[in-house]
Amino acid sequence: QVQLQESGPGLVKPSETLSLTCTVSGGSVSSGSYYWSWIRQPPGKGLEWIGYIYYSGSTNYNPSLKSRVTISVDTSKNQFSLKLSSVTAADTAVYYCARDRIYGDSIDAFDIWGQGTMVTVSS
Amino acid sequence: DIQMTQSPSSLSASVGDRVTITCRASQSISSYLNWYQQKPGKAPKLLIYAASSLQSGVPSRFSGSGSGTDFTLTISSLQPEDFATYYCQQSYSTPPCFGPGTKVDIK
Numbered sequence: 001q002v003q004l005q006e007s008g009p010g011l012v013k014p015s016e017t018l019s020l021t022c023t024v025s026g027g028s029v030s031s032g033s034y035y036w037s038w039i040r041q042p043p044g045k046g047l048e049w050i051g052y053i054y055y056s057g058s059t060n061y062n063p064s065l066k067s068r069v070t071i072s073v074d075t076s077k078n079q080f081s082l083k084l085s086s087v088t089a090a091d092t093a094v095y096y097c098a099r100d101r102i103y104g105d106s107i108d109a110f111d112i113w114g115q116g117t118m119v120t121v122s123s
Numbered sequence: 124d125i126q127m128t129q130s131p132s133s134l135s136a137s138v139g140d141r142v143t144i145t146c147r148a149s150q151s152i153s154s155y156l157n158w159y160q161q162k163p164g165k166a167p168k169l170l171i172y173a174a175s176s177l178q179s180g181v182p183s184r185f186s187g188s189g190s191g192t193d194f195t196l197t198i199s200s201l202q203p204e205d206f207a208t209y210y211c212q213q214s215y216s217t218p219p220c221f222g223p224g225t226k227v228d229i230k
Contacts (some may be wrong), residue, residue: 047210047221048165062218063124097165107173108214109157113206 001037002027004097004114012091012121018084019096022097022114023077028076030055035100037110038082040093048093052100089119094118125149125213127222142198144225146211151191155215158187158196161224162207170209171196189204201227 008020022036029036035052042048051061053071061069065084073080084091099112126149136142146156147172159167169178171187174194184199198205206229211222 046223047212049219049221060217064218089140098166103172103176107155109169109172110167110212111160111169111172112180113168116166 002099002112004112006095006114006117008098008117008119009117010120011022012061012087012119013123014088014121015086018082018087018091018095018119018121020082020095020097020117020119021079022081023079024099025078027099028075029073029078029080029103033102034104035060035081035108036073036102037098039089039096039098039113040091041096041116042093050082050095075120089121092119092121124218125216125220126214126222127211128194129209129211131225132146132223133226134226135228136201136228138203139202140201140230142164142201142205144196144209144211144227146189146194146222148192148194148213148215152213152215154190155213156187156189156194157212157214158185159210159212159221160205160207161210167210174222190230198227 003025012018037052038050053059068085070083094116097114098110098114101111102108130145156174158171162169175187208224208226
């Protein structure tokens with residue numbers, strides 16, 4: 001079955017760039033039936049969608065983060081990645097990668113999630 | 124952006140109880156509403172998509188209903204493994220956003 005696994009540093013200094021990678025196994029990021037998303041959850045708080053990428057490279061970002069976010073895909077490695085620049089303590093969160101399945105008629109939902117990785121922003 | 128609210132924010136229930144959680148959108152989202160379950164330290168799990176469609180592998184005691192702005196998630200007979208936080212999420216427009224969550228704990 002399809003599995004997603006996040007990887008990257010657990011500690012990032014303020015003003016630096018947070019970089020995470022999601023490796024997809026048991027399936028392909030090149031499938032046209034899915035978007036590939038990043039979602040985060042600050043400790044004890046709710047879920048915030050960061051953005052997604054399609055296998056073609058087209059992206060869509062949350063306007064609240066758009067100026068600082070870049071999501072890319074590497075189909076040869078079956079991975080997609082997140083970069084968040086100029087981080088502050090407010091970016092401390094568990095970061096999840098997730099598959100956004102397109103069911104049809106513009107219906108979609110996050111049907112498979114990685115286990116999540118905690119990223120702390122601190123000097 | 125569309126805002127999502129949920130009620131109650133928390134509830135206490137017993138095994139076997141029927142539980143209903145409500146989600147409301149700030150504008151009509153047709154049936155573009157999904158429900159997730161999250162247990163402590165775990166990633167969310169998709170339960171219901173498109174307001175009422177049961178995700179494969181999810182027990183039939185979970186059901187969803189509603190359209191427009193008002194939606195409900197119902198657990199017909201609460202099981203021990205159902206104690207968790209439940210989130211709704213609209214997929215009608217970007218950014219897709221989640222409700223604040225409803226925590227279901229043991230009475």
